[in-house]
Amino acid sequence: MHFEVHYRPAHSLAIAHLQPDESVRAEASAMVSMTSNLSITTDGPVGGRGGLLKSFKRAMLGGETFFTNTFTARGAPGHVTLAPTLSGDMLAIDVRQGEPLYIQGSSYVAAPDSVEIDTRWQGLKGFFSGESLFFLEASGEGQVLVNAFGAIESYDLDGDVIIDTGHLVAFGAGIEYEVTKASRGWIASFLSGEGLVLRMRGRGRVYLQSRNPKEYGTKVGSELPPREG
Amino acid sequence: MRYEILDAPNFGLLKLTLNTDDKVVAESGAMVAMGAAVHVETKMRGGLLAAAKRKLLGGESLFQNTFVARAPAQELYLAPPVEGDLLVRELARGETFFLQSGNYLAHVGDELVLDTKWGGVRSFFGGVGFFMLKIVGPGTLFYGSYGAIHEVPIGAGGYTCDTGHIVGFSDGLEYRVRTFGGFKGLFFSGEGLVCDFTGSGSLFIQTRKSASLAAFLHPFRRVQQRGN
């Protein structure tokens, strides 16, 4: 099984090529198209942690689905094409034994069975902004497909840096993070538009996206007709 | 008349240069900018009754604009509402192309037919929102995509595509719309539909889908208390 990403960086489409009996697990809403010889099974919440109801509720609040579909090629090679909801790039990142990758919840797209996906709920809420952080741990051997809202920037961190939470896609082991206020005061942090930010420290790889889904959602959402309360 | 496609494939923008009496028909809301000597007429497509019937299908505006240049070398810029690519298709006389109604941008040529009442029109999206236009040439058709356009040659093996990702397909394909076997989405009707294609021809897929964007944005909408 291997991933190929086309139409980078703005409107990326990933193709997961499968040999007979090979499988790929993908986030439920990601499927675009597929060859007719694939069988599909639906799995519960990513990583199997948390009851169905809890995930469902989170899905309603966050607008994300945490269900996955497993696609398996039958009788001949096949492929499934995958895309995220928002415009932007996708990247297949190598995961190796002992070198896990921590992925922001809404950035995960797909992985083979050789990569285990575990939920690590951060659950910290911002005072005004209602932001919460939700990370998945990808471990094992293989490639994991992540998406970005915007372009993906990957670089090696050595030291410390402040990152806006909405721009974080993933980071490797060896990096610690601490949630802090953007400005000195709470009110200033709210007015600054930054809310909570991450102070990251250590040595390792960091993946950022060049747009912030929450800023985008707020800007466009505020122009849409209101919904019933 | 000349045309140029700018900013593709990310934000396709159609730039037309019109001479006196050159005419372009475009989806309402598509005008970006134009020279001061371009005249705009707003017409209802196919008359009042057809327009009202189309309103029942939902999701598509009733009105088209006709742009006519009243002087030489007038520029007219047109754009689709979503980010993505913009393509042109020259249709020969009698050549048929099926296009998702939401992807239509503009056309040139008085003889081009946009058929909204053909047999399979309601099947694709559960009868809600967008529908498939049957377009018959001759004429020049401009259409957009949400995201990039990915062309899939359809052959013996068969191919399945989420209906929200269909831009268009050529004549000569057989298709069947059904619900998807796996878990797809909960929020809106018309989600969870896929189309199985067989036969011989080309399928054009867009790499993003409006229903997903709508679902993403829904929690960000302002809440209006009932009774206000």
Added chain:
Amino acid sequence: MQYQIEHGPAFAWLRVALDPNERIVAEAGAMVRQSTSLQVETRLNASRSGGVFALIIAFFVALMRRLLGGETMFLNEFSGPQGGEVVLAPKLSGQIVKKTLDGTRTLFVQTGGYLASTSDIDTRLRFGGLRTLFGGEGLMLLQCTGRGDVFVNSYGGVTEVAVDGSFIVDTGHIVAFDGALDFRVRSIGGAKSFLFSGEGLVCEFQGRGTVYVQSRNLKALVGWLSPLLPS
């Protein structure tokens, strides 16, 4: 100050390297990443030459728009005694363009198109009354004057149109334009067209100058999505 515009044309962001005590001013919410050596100060987007009354009005307007989710008129100023790096990104996809003002030129920027500016650029909010403020009709403009750089972002691509005579642009597609141009907001083609054409308002430019046109329009996206939304 050094700057780099990266990840264009689809998702451009602005990387700025500040010298010690050098300042850059940016739209609230634009920060992607910054050195720990930089501090952030939040202030109002009120013209520095306005009096206390202008400041009060600006604060009220800014707060209302912030709470309603519209453009914030709060700005963040980044600086530090050691300098440092800050990366800034717009909210929508598209390009970033730098415009340099030499003290004699004025640049009008539609408020959603403003990303950042250097500290000697003065920005003053110009709007056409309360309805424009909350209804989003007409043009909400930032009048930029002074010496320095203004970083403008577009929704979609940017096309520079050199106007010499007369030119019409849908208001939602305007990023910025030269202050030398005359402009007038009107509805396209008569009253019926306004109701039915699907075009909102247009801006008719007269004279000589450059208009920066973006190839996407937030209002058009909203119109597109509205029928798809549940109540």
